[in-house]
Amino acid sequence: MQMQSQEKEVRNLEKRFAELSRTAYQREIITYTDFLNLNEQNILHTLPKDMLYTQFISFGGYETAERQMTAFIPEALYLRYGKKDLSPDETGYPFCAVRICPVNIRFSEQLTHRDYLGAVLNLGVERSRTGDIIPDEKEAMIFVHNDIAELILNELTRIRHTSVKTERVPLCDIRYVPRYDEIRGTVASVRLDSLLALAFTGSRSKLSGLIEGAKVYVNGRLITSNGYQPEEGNIISVRGMGKFRYDGCTGRSRKNRLTVAVSKYI
Incomplete structure (x- = not known):
């Protein structure tokens, strides 16, 4: 039963990818997935090419991001730009980063990846609308879909026992270099x-x-x-x-x- 359920999920995801690609081709626009985990990215990479109508590229906010959003780009747009590859800025990915910092560092805890993720999901956010979370010593950056950014900016005020503040960071301002x-x-x-x-x-x-x-x-x-x-x-x-x-x-x-x-x- 579990195997059948997993196979059904794979088929549904394949259909969704094909639908997004077809829409991009027919309307000559860029379409986007949610943030994809490694399993979902693998399903996309192994999808038969005859199911897709366009090329696609993926991006997660920085070079080695694990969770990535995929853009399906019709040939017409490549011709319009006059080049074979589009940058993330030109692709217009509909997500941004939110920086989360303690209100008062002196009274803050050492928060983990799980702490940050749990706090965001507790707001009613689906995991597919969030990308990677990059925790640092006293703060973190999380990539989120634009349509939930305001919710997080307005509602995320506390993680465990630590009062926090948030700030939107446009993708063009991300300077994160992995260590x-x-x-x-x-x-x-x-x-x-x-x-x-x-x-x-x-x-x-x-x-x-x-x-x-x-x-x-x-x-x-x-x-x-x-x-x-x-x-x-x-x-x-x-x-x-x-x-x-x-x-x-x-x-x-x-x-x-x-x-x-x-x-x-x-």
């Missing part, structure tokens, strides 16, 4: 399981279960093959563990193993 640790090591070959073992400091045999368990995504695509070979610049996300960027092969060791580098996001 990461650079990790270097040697591998016999550039395989997905080898890179996981390097990034998360574990054995290939142990971490390969994450791949087989459908928990590993490369640039939003679900990968279930341990031997998959990522390309330089690919973002590899592991549900429940984090993500890292594969920075490429830098040479060979004395034992003729490949020297590779990854950037693990903090």
